[in-house]
Amino acid sequence: MPEMTHRERIEAAIALRKPDRVPVAPLILQFASRFGGITCQDYLFDGEKGEVAVEKTFDGLGGWDAWPLFVPIQGRSLTMRPIKYRFPGQELGVDSSYQVVEEPYMQPEDYDVIANEGYGAFFKSLHRRVYPEYRSEELGAVRTQLREFQLRNMKKWEDRGIPTISGAMIQTPLDDLIQYRSMKELATDLFRRPDKVLKAIEVMTPVLAETGKRGAQGSGAMGVWLGGLRSNSSFLSLKQFEKFVLPSLVTIVNTIVDSGQIVYLHFDQDWTPNLPYLKELPKGKCILATDGTTDLVKAKEILGDHMCLMGDVPATLLTLGTPEEVDEYCRQRIEIVGAGGGYILSSGCELPIDSKPENVRAMLESVEKYGRYS
Amino acid sequence: MADKLADLLCELEEDAVLAQARERVSRGDDPLEIIEECRRGMETVGRRFENKEYFITELIMAGEIFGAVMEIVEPALKGRQAATIGKIVVGTVQGDIHDIGKNIVRTMLRCSGFEVYDLGVDVPPEKFVEKIKEVGAPLVGLSALMTTSFNPMKETVEAIASAGLRDKVKILIGGGPVNEKVREFVGADAFGKDVTTAIELGRNYLGVK
Numbered sequence: 364m365p366e367m368t369h370r371e372r373i374e375a376a377i378a379l380r381k382p383d384r385v386p387v388a389p390l391i392l393q394f395a396s397r398f399g400g401i402t403c404q405d406y407l408f409d410g411e412k413g414e415v416a417v418e419k420t421f422d423g424l425g426g427w428d429a430w431p432l433f434v435p436i437q438g439r440s441l442t443m444r445p446i447k448y449r450f451p452g453q454e455l456g457v458d459s460s461y462q463v464v465e466e467p468y469m470q471p472e473d474y475d476v477i478a479n480e481g482y483g484a485f486f487k488s489l490h491r492r493v494y495p496e497y498r499s500e501e502l503g504a505v506r507t508q509l510r511e512f513q514l515r516n517m518k519k520w521e522d523r524g525i526p527t528i529s530g531a532m533i534q535t536p537l538d539d540l541i542q543y544r545s546m547k548e549l550a551t552d553l554f555r556r557p558d559k560v561l562k563a564i565e566v567m568t569p570v571l572a573e574t575g576k577r578g579a580q581g582s583g584a585m586g587v588w589l590g591g592l593r594s595n596s597s598f599l600s601l602k603q604f605e606k607f608v609l610p611s612l613v614t615i616v617n618t619i620v621d622s623g624q625i626v627y628l629h630f631d632q633d634w635t636p637n638l639p640y641l642k643e644l645p646k647g648k649c650i651l652a653t654d655g656t657t658d659l660v661k662a663k664e665i666l667g668d669h670m671c672l673m674g675d676v677p678a679t680l681l682t683l684g685t686p687e688e689v690d691e692y693c694r695q696r697i698e699i700v701g702a703g704g705g706y707i708l709s710s711g712c713e714l715p716i717d718s719k720p721e722n723v724r725a726m727l728e729s730v731e732k733y734g735r736y737s
Numbered sequence: 738m739a740d741k742l743a744d745l746l747c748e749l750e751e752d753a754v755l756a757q758a759r760e761r762v763s764r765g766d767d768p769l770e771i772i773e774e775c776r777r778g779m780e781t782v783g784r785r786f787e788n789k790e791y792f793i794t795e796l797i798m799a800g801e802i803f804g805a806v807m808e809i810v811e812p813a814l815k816g817r818q819a820a821t822i823g824k825i826v827v828g829t830v831q832g833d834i835h836d837i838g839k840n841i842v843r844t845m846l847r848c849s850g851f852e853v854y855d856l857g858v859d860v861p862p863e864k865f866v867e868k869i870k871e872v873g874a875p876l877v878g879l880s881a882l883m884t885t886s887f888n889p890m891k892e893t894v895e896a897i898a899s900a901g902l903r904d905k906v907k908i909l910i911g912g913g914p915v916n917e918k919v920r921e922f923v924g925a926d927a928f929g930k931d932v933t934t935a936i937e938l939g940r941n942y943l944g945v946k
Contacts, residue, residue, distance in 0.1 A: 447835060460885060462834050546837050554749055561775040584896035602790045636789075679914045683922055715884040 364736060369428040370526045373585070373707065377625055378647045382706035383698050384435030386428040387727055388528070388673070388707055390652075392436045394714040394723075395420040403460055403716065404452030407438035410512055417516075417603045421525075423528035424723060429518060430527045430710065431627060431652065431673075432588055433513045440509045443502070445489040446542050460716045463576060468493050469543035471552065473594035474559035482563075482570040489543060517583050528650070530629045531578025534590030536567035536611045541593050553603060560607065568611040572618035579624055589615060597632035597656070602721045605635055613643050620648045627673075632656050646670070653679075655711030658711045663700045674701055675711040676726050681718040693729035701734060708734070710727055742771065746778030747785070749801050758809045768810035768908075772819045780846040785931045793841065796932065800844035808907035812908055821852040823943040824874035826865060828856035829912075830889040835882035838912055843879065845932045851876075852941060862889070876939055880924065881912040890923040907942040909925060911935055936946050 364383045367375065375382035396406030399416025406413045413435035421427075438461065441448055447464040451457050477485045490497070494732060497505075517527045540563065542547045552560050575627075577588040593599075594608040596690075616626050626649045634657040643653065649670050653659055655677035662672055676692060684692075693708060700706045708730055714723065742761075745754045752881060754775075761771055781798040825846060829839050836858045846853050854872055856864055863940035869877060878899065879890050897903055908925040920928040926942075929935035 455832070459832060461885065462883075465837060466833065546793075547797055547801075547840070550794040551801050554751070554798045555795050596789075596792060598793045600794065603792075604796060677914070678884050679916055679918055683887065683918050717885050 367399070369524050373429045373526060373528070375615065376707050377585075377650060378669065378704055381704040384736060385701045385730045386425055386707045387730045387734075388429040388431055389710045389714045389723065390431045390712060391417070391434055392432075393716045394718055395435060397458065397716050398423065398720060398723075400452065403456040404450070404457040406435060407450065407461065408438065408452070410441065411433070411436070414516065416496065416710060422734065424523070424720070426729060428707075429519075429525060431629075432529045432532065433517050433519075433527050433584070435516070436507055438625060439505055440513075442494060442497075443490075443506060443509070444542075445486065445493045446495060455539070460518045463542070465542070465545050465692050467545045467548045469555065471548075471559075473543075474552075474556065474563045477563040477566050480558070482567045495554060512717050513607065514582060516710065527583065528585050528625075529579070529588035530582030530584025530586070530730050531575050531579075532588040533575040533615070534569045534592065535585065535594045535608055535615070536564040537594045537607050538590055538592050538672045539567065540564070541598075548596070550598075553607065554668040559607075562613050564607060569618070569681075570614040571611075576613065576619050576622045576624065580622060581617075586627060587619050587663070588627050588629055589619075591628060591630040591634070595630065595632050595634045596636040600659070601636060604640070609643070610642055610686045616644045616649060625649060627652060629712075630654075630657065635661055638662055641666055642669055650707065652707075652709060653711065655680075659696065663702070663706075667703070667705060671705045671707065673707040673709050675709070677711045678713075678715045678718075681710065681722045681726070682715050684719075684722055686719075686721045689722045689731075690729055693726055694733045697729065697733045704736065743776040743781065743926055746799065746802055747781040748774050749798050749802065749819070751798075752803075752840035753801050754937045755805055755809065758806045761809055762813050763782065768813040769817065769819055771806065771810050775803055775915075776848060776850065778804055781910065783845065783849070783933055783936065786931075794839060796845065798838070799840070800848065803848050804844070820850070821938070822850040822945050823876065824852045824854065824872055825876035825878055825939060826854045826856065826872065827878040827880065828860035828865060829858040829880045829882075830893055831861045832889050833881050833883055833886040834858045835879070835912070838854070838882070839878075839880035842880070842911065842929075842932050842935050843935060845889050846878075849936050851936075859892045862893040865893050866896050866900045866902065870907055875906055875940060876904050877907065878909045878911065878921075878935065878939075881910070881915065884914055886912075887919055887922055890919075890925070894924045909935060909938055 367383045372382040395417045396403040399419040401416050417434045449455050449462045451459045536539040579587045619626050628651045631654045646669050650673050651670050652673040653675045655675045659675050843853050843855050909927050910925045911929040915928050927938050
C-alpha cells in the first residue's frame with residue numbers, strides 16, 4: 364500500500380477504511396513538561412517554554428500521526444471554566460500535575476437559573492462566583508489570547524504535517540453539571556430533583572453543541588472533543604443514561620457532524636454496557652477514545668463497523684510496566700482492535716506525566732512493527 | 738413491619754425512610770434496632786451494586802439516606818454506640834486531593850459496621866502512622882487517583898513498616914489506576930477494584946463471617 368500522509372492515515376481510520384498502517388496519536392497534556400525538561404508549572408503558565416517542550420518531546424520520541432487535542436495545554440484555559448484547580452507552583456510542587464478541586468460550586472436553585480436565564484448567563488455568573496478576581500472584560504481578553512495561541516500552534520503543526528484532531532473542547536451536559544455540583548450532590552439530584560436536572564440538560568444541549576461546532580470551525584482541526592468522564596456505567600445506570608445522557612449526546616454529535624466536522628469522544632471510565640447505544644451516532648464520523656477501563660475488544664465487536672476506536676494503553680502500564688509489556692499490549696490491540704482498519708493506537712486518556720520514556724517509545728514503535736496493512 | 742425500614746432504604750425512598758425513623762424515635766423504639774434495620778437495607782444496596790442492578794448514584798443516595806437516619810437517631814442513643822466490627826484508618830495519600838472514591842468507600846464501610854477514621858486527602862505518611870498507633874487499627878486503606886501517587890503510597894507503606902507496625906496492620910489500596918501491579922510496587926496486602934471488594938477484604942482480614 365502506498366505511504367499515506369499523517370492526515371490521510373487518521374482520516375482513513377475515522378472513515379473506517381484501512382490506512383497504510385495503524386495510526387498512533389498519544390494524548391499529550393502534561394507529559395511534555397517532564398520529558399521536555401521543564402517544570403509542570405512553566406509548562407502550564409509559560410506558553411513559549413511549553414511550545415519548546417512539546418517540540419522537544421515530539422522530536423525526541425520520533426513523532427506520531429496526530430495531536431488528539433491542541434498543544435500545549437494552558438493553565439489559564441483551565442480557569443476559564445467555573446471550577447477550581449490546584450496548580451503546580453501554587454498549591455502544589457512545581458513539578459506536580461494539576462488537580463481538579465471537586466466541590467459543589469453550583470447550588471440546587473441554580474438549576475432554575477439555567478432553565479430560566481439560559482446556560483450562558485448561568486455559566487458567567489458561576490464563573491464570577493468561583494473566580495471573583497477575574498473581571499469580565501479581562502476574561503474576554505484572556506480568552507482571545509488563549510485562542511490565538513492555540514490556533515497558531517495548530518497551524519504550526521499542520522505545516523509540519525501533523526494534524527490536530529480536536530480544535531475545541533466540550534463535554535456532555537451531565538458531565539458539566541457533575542463538575543459544577545460535585546459528583547456526590549449530582550448523584551442525589553438525580554433522585555431528589557430529576558426533572559430540574561433534565562430541564563437544565565435540555566437547555567444546555569444546543570448551547571454546548573454550538574460552542575463545540577463553532578469553536579472548531581475554521582481552526583484547521585478535524586473536529587470537536589466531546590468529553591464523557593462520568594456519564595457512563597461507572598457512575599449511573601443504563602436507565603439514567605437513557606434519560607440524562609443519550610438524547611443530549613445524540614443531538615450534540617449530530618449538530619457537529621452536520622457541520623462537516625468529526626467528533627472525538629473522549630470517554631473515560633467504563634462505557635462497556637453503554638456501547639450499543641453509540642450505534643445511534645452517525646457512522647464513520649466519530650472516534651471513540653477510551654482509557655483502558657472500557658472493554659475495547661467488545662467495542663470492536665459492537666461498533667467496529669460503525670465507529671473508529673482509539674486507545675487505550677493504560678496509565679499504570681505506561682508508568683510501572685516494562686517496554687516488553689507495553690509492546691505486547693499494543694501488539695494485541697493492533698491485531699484485534701486494528702483488524703480491517705478503523706483504529707488509532709493511543710494512550711488511555713492522558714499520557715501520565717511520569718510515564719517511562721522507554722514505554723512511550725515501545726508504544727510508538729509498535730505501529731511499525733505490527734500495524735502495517737496489506 | 739420489622740424489615741419495612743430496610744426495604745424502604747434499599748428502594749431509596751428517602752422521605753418515607755426519614756419519616757419512619759422520626760416516628761419510631763418519638764415512639765421510643767430502640768435506636769440501635771433502627772440502625773440495624775438500615776444496615777440490612779444497606780447490605781441489600783451493596784448486593785444490588787455487585788449484581789449491577791445499582792450503580793454509584795444509588796450507592797451515594799443510599800449513603801446519604803443512611804447518614805440522615807443516623808442524625809435522627811443520634812440524640813436517642815444517649816452515648817450508646819452501635820456495635821462495630823473493627824477499626825480502619827483511611828485517607829488519600831500525600832500529593833493527591835481526590836476523595837470521591839474514598840468517601841464512597843468510607844460511607845459504605847461505616848454502613849457495614851466498620852469504625853472508620855478518615856484522615857482526608859493529601860495525607861503524609863506520618864499521619865497514617867500516628868493514627869494507626871493512636872486508635873490501634875488493624876486495617877489501613879490508602880486511596881489514589883493519579884499514577885504519581887504510587888510513590889507516596891509506597892512511602893506510606895514503608896513508614897508503617899519503619900514504625901514497627903507492618904505485621905500488625907493489613908494495608909488495602911484502591912483508586913482508579915490501582916491494580917495488582919501497583920499493589921506489588923507499593924507493597925500493600927491487597928487492592929480493591931470497587932467498594933464491595935473493599936468491604937469484603939476488610940471483613941476477611943478481621944475474620945468476620
